[in-house]
Amino acid sequence: MADPIASPDTDTDLLIVGGGINGAGIARDAAGRGLRVTLVEQDDLASHTSSASTKLIHGGLRYLEYREFRLVREALIERERLWRMAPHIIWPLEFVLPQSQSPRPAWLVRLGLFLYDHLGGREKLPATRTVALDRDPVGRGLKPGNPKAFVYSDCWVEDSRLVVLNARDAADRGATILTHTRLIAAERDGATWRATIEDAAGRREVRARVLVNAAGPWVGEVLGLVPDARRDRGVRLVKGSHIVVPKLYEGEHAFLLQNPDRRVVFAIPYEGAFTLVGTTDEAWQGAPGRAAIDQGEVAYLLATIDRYFERPVAQDDVAWSYSGIRPLYDDHAADASAVTRDYVLDVDGGDGRPALLSVFGGKITTYRKLAEHALRELSPFLPGAGGAWTAGAALPGGDMPDADFDRFLADLTQRYPALPRALLRRLARGYGTRVTRLLGDARTPSDLGEDFGAGLHAREVDYLRAEEWARSAEDILFRRSKLGLHAPADAAARVEVYLGAAIDGGPRSADPEKIGV
Numbered sequence: 001m002a003d004p005i006a007s008p009d010t011d012t013d014l015l016i017v018g019g020g021i022n023g024a025g026i027a028r029d030a031a032g033r034g035l036r037v038t039l040v041e042q043d044d045l046a047s048h049t050s051s052a053s054t055k056l057i058h059g060g061l062r063y064l065e066y067r068e069f070r071l072v073r074e075a076l077i078e079r080e081r082l083w084r085m086a087p088h089i090i091w092p093l094e095f096v097l098p099q100s101q102s103p104r105p106a107w108l109v110r111l112g113l114f115l116y117d118h119l120g121g122r123e124k125l126p127a128t129r130t131v132a133l134d135r136d137p138v139g140r141g142l143k144p145g146n147p148k149a150f151v152y153s154d155c156w157v158e159d160s161r162l163v164v165l166n167a168r169d170a171a172d173r174g175a176t177i178l179t180h181t182r183l184i185a186a187e188r189d190g191a192t193w194r195a196t197i198e199d200a201a202g203r204r205e206v207r208a209r210v211l212v213n214a215a216g217p218w219v220g221e222v223l224g225l226v227p228d229a230r231r232d233r234g235v236r237l238v239k240g241s242h243i244v245v246p247k248l249y250e251g252e253h254a255f256l257l258q259n260p261d262r263r264v265v266f267a268i269p270y271e272g273a274f275t276l277v278g279t280t281d282e283a284w285q286g287a288p289g290r291a292a293i294d295q296g297e298v299a300y301l302l303a304t305i306d307r308y309f310e311r312p313v314a315q316d317d318v319a320w321s322y323s324g325i326r327p328l329y330d331d332h333a334a335d336a337s338a339v340t341r342d343y344v345l346d347v348d349g350g351d352g353r354p355a356l357l358s359v360f361g362g363k364i365t366t367y368r369k370l371a372e373h374a375l376r377e378l379s380p381f382l383p384g385a386g387g388a389w390t391a392g393a394a395l396p397g398g399d400m401p402d403a404d405f406d407r408f409l410a411d412l413t414q415r416y417p418a419l420p421r422a423l424l425r426r427l428a429r430g431y432g433t434r435v436t437r438l439l440g441d442a443r444t445p446s447d448l449g450e451d452f453g454a455g456l457h458a459r460e461v462d463y464l465r466a467e468e469w470a471r472s473a474e475d476i477l478f479r480r481s482k483l484g485l486h487a488p489a490d491a492a493a494r495v496e497v498y499l500g501a502a503i504d505g506g507p508r509s510a511d512p513e514k515i516g517v
Contacts, residue, residue: 010192012038012176013382015120016224017183019043020050021159022343022359023214024144024166025371031173031395033375035086038206039167039175040197042182042218044475046163049216050364051479051506052324054242054266054279057082057090057365058154059120062264064112067118075365076120079155082368083124083262086165086395087403088432089158091228093268096138096251098151101307102258106133113152128358141249145311150365151253156268156285159364160479161430164468165395166367172396175265179469186211186226193354194301208351209351212374217288217325226356231349234330235360237285241293241323242278243301244485246271248309257308265304274319282324297505320485342371346378355381397432410432418444422456430481438463452494454486461498472499 012462016023019041027039050363058070059076067269083090091451097113099106113128134147163350166176176381184203186195189337193208215222217237223229247269254268264283270276298315305306343362349355357378362370379385400408411430413421416439423445427435442448449458456476461485464470464480477484484492 006284010036010207012158012206012208013184014038014210014212014378014383015040015193015195015206016212016214016217018175018212018214018218018359019045019163019167019179020048020167020214020216021046021163021364021367022362023212023297024139024163024170025367026169026212026214026330026359027177028166028173029368029375029388029390031170031175032389035385037170037175037384038178038182038191038208039170040178040181042180042478044179044467045167046156046160046479048288049324049326050163051160051224052240052242053320053364054161054268055157055159055276056093056154056266056268059116059365060363061112061116061152064115068342071366072116073119075363076116076122079120080123080125081391082157082365083155084398084403085393086162086398086432087183087400087405088397088408088429089161089165089395090155091405092153093156094126094138094151095256096131096149096253097134097144097256097258098133098142098149100133100142100147100149100306100498101260102146102256103260103262106148109150110316113150114150124274125155128152130499138251138253140251141309143308148411156375157364158430162364162367162395165397168396168468177469188228188354191352191354192426193280193356209354209377209472211311211356212378213352213356217327219279219327219360221288223358229356230346233344233346233358233360236328236330237283237288238326238328239282239284239291239323240279240326241297241301241321242276243289243293243318244274244276244320245305245317246314247461248311248313249277249303249371262376263319265301267305267308271485274485277305288325288327293321293323297323312400318326324497326487327361333357341463345370345377347376349381393405397434399428399433405429412436420445423498426455426481427460430479437467442483450498452498453488453491455481456481456483456487456491456495458498461495465499470499472496473501 013035014037016039023039027037028232031037042155046404050091057079059072063072117127127298127429129151131149131151132144132147133149181197181199182197184196186193193211195206197206213219213222219235223231238429257265268276344360346354346358357380367423368390409425412424451457464476470476470480473492
């Protein structure tokens with residue numbers, strides 16, 4: 001791509017630190033405006049907060065209780081827009097909100113749902129309806145009680161894939177995406193930034209016009225690397241944990257469950273055979289990084305299940321759990337659940353000083369607007385950049401006619417009649433229209449190479465390594481997919497050996513916390 005604003009004394013226009021949803025979204029938006037973009041991520045893309053969400057594209061119904069009307073409206077508008085952009089990884093999901101254990105009066109809940117239906121210009125998603133759980137199929141599996149419930153709609157998203165597809169589109173538009181690369185130091189040098197980055201090959205210097213701090217939980221640590229950075233914004237770390245248990249009920253709907261402490265927990269169909277239950281909200285005082293669910297959180301989520309569902313679940317039934325550290329903007333709320341999920345963008349620069357943009361807070365649903373807002377804030381420092389463009393632009397694989405996934409899958413099944421339908425459906429969900437790049441001329445499963453289990457073949461591993469920055473079994477089995485929940489016990493080790501032979505002639509080490517769970 002031609003660069004209309006290239007400067008001979010810089011290597012890149014934007015140096016973005018952080019390969020989560022905000023960093024990847026900003027990289028995509030900037031690259032599409034003709035800017036030179038370099039993104040560095042110390043681990044894998046989406047390896048922390050952005051892969052530890054409840055995996056929803058939603059307005060955030062409970063945020064209405066905290067009067068976050070602007071945030072909810074923006075998120076509701078984005079909800080259907082993102083669905084159209086990526087119908088392979090985003091799709092509608094109905095939520096049942098029982099009143100049997102509600103600490104809130106039914107009239108108040110219904111009023112909130114009325115606002116939820118009308119704040120954001122809903123077009124395709126159905127409006128809220130009232131059901132009787134003792135007569136409607138959505139009540140099956142629940143303990144008896146007050147039969148009244150409300151049913152509303154939001155969307156599901158494959159969160160890790162959303163990050164990867166934004167990075168892929170950014171790279172397709174000229175961006176450089178560097179995983180397993182960390183920022184070591186950065187300082188202003190006249191009108192530009194001089195930054196030191198480090199990967200397995202060693203350290204090197206990068207000169208940039210703008211530095212973007214989208215490091216999520218590490219936003220404060222990145223500010224600490226900049227000698228003259230402004231530090232008057234705070235980040236509050238909150239841990240959210242989820243458990244995955246055997247399927248609690250039949251049906252493709254989800255539940256929004258209200259607890260006596262007024263917190264809410266989702267129960268969502270997951271990977272066919274499971275139910276995803278979460279999240280918790282716990283203040284996190286430790287260092288940023290990976291966190292594990294604690295016994296108190298497990299007990300809280302199991303108690304929620306026991307309060308609502310007929311099927312008993314014990315701790316030994318938990319098939320998998322994950323936790324993420326959310327970097328929320330510190331608005332000094334006393335309760336971690338009440339801390340704002342809105343984002344704050346802080347620009348430090350001007351008067352000849354190059355800009356440092358730091359991202360505080362945010363949520364997956366509003367990442368595209370956040371990126372658009374970030375580029376607007378940076379426009380004085382990037383003269384000549386193009387205008388906003390992402391609102392109607394499909395993500396890689398999302399360019400299917402009328403955003404109709406079912407029609408696309410039917411056509412794909414006709415094109416590859418000898419491949420199992422379940423395999424084609426999973427691949428279509430993951431890769432959309434780009435699935436044909438992966439399948440190529442394959443006609444039978446044997447054409448896809450070694451089968452590592454659960455439908456993961458060597459050709460898909462090769463594609464993920466070449467096109468999506470995958471370097472380990474964990475990247476493939478628990479981020480690019482969730483096949484780790486289905487694959488045999490030895491799958492991770494076999495994938496590591498295969499990757500090692502392909503990359504550097506030797507096996508890579510797996511993360512025991514994520515592999516073979």
